[in-house]
Amino acid sequence: MLTRIDHIGIACFDLDKTVEFYRSTYGFEVFHSEVNEEQGVREAMLKINETSDGGASYLQLLEPTREDSTVAKWLAKNGEGVHHIAFGTADVDAEAADIKEKGVRVLYEEPRRGSMGSRITFLHPKDCHGVLTELVTSAPVESSEH
DSSP states (O other): OOEEEEEEEEEOOHHHHHHHHHHHHHHEEEEEEETTTTTEEEEEEEEEEEEEOOOOEEEEEEEEETTTTTHHHHHHHHHHEEEEEEEEHHHHHHHHHHHHTTTTSSSSSSOOOOGGEEEEEEEGGTTTOOOOOOEEEEOOOEEEEE
C-alpha cells in the first residue's frame, strides 16, 4: 500500500543556488544532503512535513555530478524542473511486484539504495502517463548533513 508522497524530485543545474531559493522563498531547510555516486547526483532533501505513518514528505533537489547521469541527460533535454514523484510504502519489494502484475514496467530488478539509506525502484514513465514514478521504503530517519 502506498502511504504518502515521499518526495518530489527536482532537477537543477546548481544545487547550492536552488537550495538558497527554497530557503529564502519558502523557509525550507536542508534536512539531509549526500552524493549518490551510483546515480551520479549530489542531492539535498528539504523536509516539508511529518506524515501520519511516521515518515515525512520532502523536496529532493538533484544536481548531476557527471554528464552521463540520468539527471544530466534529463536536464539537457528538459531544463530545470520536476523530474519525478515518489510514493512511500512499507514494502517496496511487494509494492513493485504488485504494480508489475498490473502491467507497469518496473525499472530495477531489485530495489536499490536511495537517499538516506532508503530502498527504491522506479516505474517506467510511459506506463504512468508520462510521470517518472519512484517507490520508496524509508530507512529510520535521522537528520544528517554531509
